[in-house]
Amino acid sequence: MARRSTVNKTGFANKDGINHKEAWVCFPCINCGATVKANIGLSLPTLEEAMENCIWLCPECGYEHSILSDIPDTMDNFPEEWRSSDDPHCQGFWTAFFRMATKDVFSYWKHCSKCGRLLPVTCFDQHNDKPGSNAWKPLNRQAECKACKAAINANLNKERTHEQLFEGTINRRIGDLLSATDNKANPKEVFELFGGKCFKTGKILDYSDRKSWHIDHIMPSKYFWPLTKENAALLSNEANEAKSGKWPSEFYTDRELVALSKITGAPLDLISSKTPIYNMDIDTNKAVEKLFGNVRENSHLPKLVEGLRKVLIEHDLVRTLSPQNQKLLGLSEYQQKLDDQRALEEFEKEQTMEKISKNYDFSAVESFGMAAESFVPANELTEEQRIDVLRKSLIQMMNHGGYRASDKTFCKQRHWISIYRIAADEGFTIDGDYRYFKHIVEGMNLTNCKVPLNIDTLERSIKVGYSASFVDWSEDGLVGRNLDEYNDIKQCAEVFLKILSDNRPKR
Numbered sequence: 001m002a003r004r005s006t007v008n009k010t011g012f013a014n015k016d017g018i019n020h021k022e023a024w025v026c027f028p029c030i031n032c033g034a035t036v037k038a039n040i041g042l043s044l045p046t047l048e049e050a051m052e053n054c055i056w057l058c059p060e061c062g063y064e065h066s067i068l069s070d071i072p073d074t075m076d077n078f079p080e081e082w083r084s085s086d087d088p089h090c091q092g093f094w095t096a097f098f099r100m101a102t103k104d105v106f107s108y109w110k111h112c113s114k115c116g117r118l119l120p121v122t123c124f125d126q127h128n129d130k131p132g133s134n135a136w137k138p139l140n141r142q143a144e145c146k147a148c149k150a151a152i153n154a155n156l157n158k159e160r161t162h163e164q165l166f167e168g169t170i171n172r173r174i175g176d177l178l179s180a181t182d183n184k185a186n187p188k189e190v191f192e193l194f195g196g197k198c199f200k201t202g203k204i205l206d207y208s209d210r211k212s213w214h215i216d217h218i219m220p221s222k223y224f225w226p227l228t229k230e231n232a233a234l235l236s237n238e239a240n241e242a243k244s245g246k247w248p249s250e251f252y253t254d255r256e257l258v259a260l261s262k263i264t265g266a267p268l269d270l271i272s273s274k275t276p277i278y279n280m281d282i283d284t285n286k287a288v289e290k291l292f293g294n295v296r297e298n299s300h301l302p303k304l305v306e307g308l309r310k311v312l313i314e315h316d317l318v319r320t321l322s323p324q325n326q327k328l329l330g331l332s333e334y335q336q337k338l339d340d341q342r343a344l345e346e347f348e349k350e351q352t353m354e355k356i357s358k359n360y361d362f363s364a365v366e367s368f369g370m371a372a373e374s375f376v377p378a379n380e381l382t383e384e385q386r387i388d389v390l391r392k393s394l395i396q397m398m399n400h401g402g403y404r405a406s407d408k409t410f411c412k413q414r415h416w417i418s419i420y421r422i423a424a425d426e427g428f429t430i431d432g433d434y435r436y437f438k439h440i441v442e443g444m445n446l447t448n449c450k451v452p453l454n455i456d457t458l459e460r461s462i463k464v465g466y467s468a469s470f471v472d473w474s475e476d477g478l479v480g481r482n483l484d485e486y487n488d489i490k491q492c493a494e495v496f497l498k499i500l501s502d503n504r505p506k507r
Contacts, residue, residue, distance in 0.1 A: 012114055012152055020113035020143045025101045031072040034060035037118060044138045050098045067094045105139055106201055106238055114148035122238045125149065170300065174307045177287040181226035190215050193263060194234035203236045214240040218248050218266050224279040230265045247276040273456045284317050288325045305329060319481060376505040378427030390428045391444045393500045394419065398449060400495060409495050413451055414485060416458050417466050418493035422500060425469050434459045
């Protein structure tokens with residue numbers, strides 16, 4: 001199917017004859033000082049590829065910048081014997097020369113599609129492309145430079161009100177309120193921890209030039225993570241701008257994530273997660289106190305309150321507020337209605353479980369151990385047989401319940417706790433090896449699964465409250481929502497245990 005043509009709504013036509021996706025290198029000729037512009041194209045070379053294949057010709061003097069070239073006589077401060085291309089000193093020079101030119105994306109230049117100028121890649125905002133897409137490769141930068149983008153935005157935004165333009169600032173302020181900490185990272189300590197170098201680019205930074213570097217949230221504040229020493233990275237201006245509000249796995253390579261974890265102590269399972277994870281271990285009452293305790297003139301207080309209310313409702317955090325702060329934010333009635341609704345849902349769930357119990361005799365759960373002799377033990381099955389039984393049971397579990405997805409017994413991310421716990425207890429996966437469980441589930445190709453497995457969420461949930469065997473689970477000390485979730489997970493586990501038992505090979 002042909003791709004539909006792009007419609008330009010900016011009122012600013014592209015410059016004819018400009019390929020804004022191609023990468024270039026630009027540098028002064030080492031012979032005459034003229035600017036050399038070399039087209040790299042749509043594929044960035046490795047250092048080895050650049051040294052082997054690239055010959056960058058100066059348009060003024062014709063000097064060839066190549067691993068095979070002698071260092072020019074104009075560089076007369078180089079000892080004469082070092083200038084020959086077969087001398088180790090000359091070879092070392094060219095190796096470093098090409099390394100600097102191809103080190104990372106920040107080394108390259110590209111054309112602006114609007115003004116046509118060839119500019120450093122840092123003059124362009126990063127393009128948030130869809131995962132797996134090559135549409136904006138190899139540099140993943142927007143077509144327009146920042147100057148032209150500002151002109152476009154001025155045109156597109158002329159109908160927007162001041163309050164709408166201020167919305168981004170409001171959202172950042174709310175993120176700061178919810179991620180506030182008394183243990184904030186000390187800039188000097190972080191600077192020293194990273195050896196005074198930008199973690200992303202390796203650029204040496206000057207501590208006294210405070211505008212040239214930033215202490216960046218590794219996990220962004222918009223996901224409520226505070227700027228502690230464990231969540232702080234030293235970045236140059238350019239790298240910090242490119243990182244912006246991205247989740248760490250969107251910006252750093254796997255190798256960089258491991259190094260970052262070793263330097264700061266940031267949990268590797270969190271920062272390497274492919275999807276952003278919100279920090280729910282926050283003091284919402286402290287955020288409210290900070291909001292109302294430091295009110296300034298023209299502080300857009302109504303907008304801040306409205307935004308905070310929205311975030312608290314969206315993330316089910318209203319219940320964590322004190323009654324006084326619920327009232328202060330105008331959320332008391334909302335929480336009361338939510339509690340009433342949950343009570344009704346719990347009643348309806350009990351009614352549903354009574355219907356399910358007519359099909360499944362849960363009293364038999366306690367006697368499964370006595371009846372286990374009729375099952376072929378999981379350790380006597382091949383891995384292929386165990387996975388086959390588990391897959392068959394999962395498919396039945398996904399279809400168990402009502403017609404609507406919301407009526408299914410297995411319909412929430414937390415229900416994976418039930419699946420994992422029963423599978424581990426019965427020997428169909430390795431208890432504690434979450435990556436293995438993820439591997440076998442992904443290999444099942446469960447195309448109809450409405451709740452994809454988030455292994456990081458599962459691992460944290462298991463470690464927090466469900467590490468014991470199913471028969472040893474207890475609701476002691478649980479109240480309110482935590483008790484509701486426990487009962488839901490337990491009921492799901494009971495159903496899956498029965499389904500799995502029905503599918504196990506018998507002797």
